[in-house]
Amino acid sequence: MAEMSADTARCDTARRVAEAAGALALGFFRNRGDLTIERKGPQDLVSRADREVEHLIRLEIAKDFPEDTVLGEELGDQAADSGDTGWVVDPIDGTQNFLRGIPQFVVSIAYRAAGLTRVGVIHDPNADETFWAIRGQGAFRNGARLSVSPASQLRDAVIGVGHSPRHAPSEFTSVMTALVDAGAQTRNYCCAALQLAYVADGRLDATLDPYLLDWDVAAGILLVEEAGGEARLFVPGRIAPNADRLLAGTRGLVRRLQTLI
Secondary structure, eight states: OOHHHHHHHHHHHHHHHHHHHHHHHHHHHHTGGGOOEEEEETTEEEEHHHHHHHHHHHHHHHHHOTTOOEEETTTEESSTTTTTSEEEEEEEEOHHHHHHTOSOOEEEEEEEETTEEEEEEEEETTTTEEEEEETTSOEEETTEEOOOOOOOSGGGOEEEEOOOTTSOHHHHHHHHHHHHHTTOEEEOOSOHHHHHHHHHTTSSSEEEEEEEOHHHHHHHHHHHHHTTOEEESOOTTOOTTOOEEEEEEOHHHHHHHHHHO
């Protein structure tokens, strides 16, 4: 199978699986009162929904690509090299939102070969939107080609800003102060993958976060790049507890933001 057709086949699988996983997650969301919530750490929650959705993703990927490995947030790493070649999945990105009844959570699935992300899919079951990208072939939402916004000045920008209790508060507050001083507006959807999809779609002009892991961003970074944007700082393969920073957006804004922060 040629490389291009292999990427296309994996993207087709990822889209199908993400939408099936999203439907399962949405069912749990509508009946979340029945879920037992567990605490993995400060402001870090998990439930049976996360695990069952990831289990579904793994089973469905294995039907089409039984030899492929999977790195997932909840069920771990099938092989030592799966961060370099294999699938990277977040079954429910935005678990805090999910468990609190806020309809801002997504399924994120990416495929990486030799350290390079080839396919990225993010499905938002609440809005019935599927974002996908194949390296070198552009980014799309429900079939419509995506492009990042034309924004290049902070005074015109709306920027997603994430934070976590695992980093110093100043890493968030200093950035927020600098952005507001520069005239930018900010948003925090508490869902890194969704914010990256919104950057690719021009709904946000950029997004930045001081603490992210591979499954949070593997698909979203490719979406932004294939939509004409840029991502910096994050090193692929980061898994807990070795998080990394990410800055992604329009090329002009990324350069200005990197200087600013």
